[in-house]
Amino acid sequence: MRIGLLGTGPWADTAHAPALRRHDGLDFVGVWGRRPDAAEELADRHGTRAYDDVDALLADVEAVAVALPPAVQAELAERAARAGRHLLLDKPLAATVAQGRAVAGAVRAAGVASVVFFTTRFQPETEAWITEQAAGGDWFTGRAQWLGSVFTGDSPFADSPWRREKGALWDVGPHALSVLLPVLGDARRVTAAAPGPGDTVHVVLDHTGGASSTLTLSLTAPPAAAGATVELRGRAGVTLLPEATEGPVPALLRAADALLASAEGGRPHPCDAAFGLRVTEILAEAEAVLSDFR
Structure with a gap:
């Protein structure tokens, strides 16, 4: 499966990129970031290509892994799902319930596979x-x-x-x-x-x-x-x-396995976008209760 990486921060560099490069079932096509210079540097370190335009990357892949802040992730994940791309996402799914619903709705409408990387669930x-x-x-x-x-x-x-x-x-x-x-x-x-x-x-x-x-x-x-x-x-x-006993890279390799299995078999993974949305709803409810103390 051809996959691209959205994000160039420490988590993308130390976890996502090494896992995408090492996975036998993935072709790590390239990386896009909000800072083109950071994308170039990450691409050079991990032997792939930097993209200046996110839509150009989406056109070249079947799936994307996302290592971006939750609000940015939600916007681009919805966009990628509507383009028919499978999603390997990070937690939290989104910064608001509305954003989370948009992602889960786009995944459902497009019929693409989604896995949210809750590290403990893949160890x-x-x-x-x-x-x-x-x-x-x-x-x-x-x-x-x-x-x-x-x-x-x-x-x-x-x-x-x-x-x-x-x-x-x-x-x-x-x-x-x-x-x-x-x-x-x-x-x-x-x-x-x-x-x-x-x-x-x-x-x-x-x-x-x-x-x-x-x-x-x-x-x-x-x-x-x-x-x-x-x-x-x-x-x-x-x-x-x-x-x-293992770090994030082996866990991300298993999350990628789960994405491939879900994409091939058509069955949602327990940690899919719908579960990510439910977690987001609970976080938002807790945040609302905490607002009474501010």
Whole structure:
């Protein structure tokens, strides 16, 4: 499958481009970015071509991978889907519910395949755990702590404007939801949300499976306190999400496998644009509750 990359930032350079170059089932045709000089540099590093015009890239490929801020991703993903291109997207799908609906609607109307790259869902240990806990059921509570030090440590994403604007809720919140929703069921409502230090937020969800969950999300945690934990408690006892042993590139290779399988078989992947939209809706609901504290 001929695929192009939209985006030239650190994530595109260290994760997307290496995965697209290494995948045996993909022909990495080229890259487009909002800064042509950055596109040239990334293309040179990864042995592909830089495009000045996004429509020219879309004309040369069957699929696109997107590593752009959520608002920009949503606009270009909708455009690519309407052009009949399959989509390998990043989280969050969009910056607003309206944008997310536009992407999901375009994917549905065009009949293209879509996969949103929630990293934990494409790592073997964590995905196996999610599948096992979803089959077991009968959970009472869930707890997810996703604490990053993007703004307090030495992170290549510290200068990201959209992360500064949207904070941990929108950056690491999707990761937590991608684990909890398939296990505990959809969120019927956000029952509470409150701010913590820095950009930290605490969110409480009521799930269709009968359980409740709490999320603690931050990009401003002290580096020594950073890390991710997901705990479930129920009749079977207590279980913790295992640590992943691989980085993002192998996970992205599996996400590309999933996109190819969905495009060939016509069956949507569990982490498709529709799921990305549902995550966006929950984030927006939590954001609305948090607005009462501003």
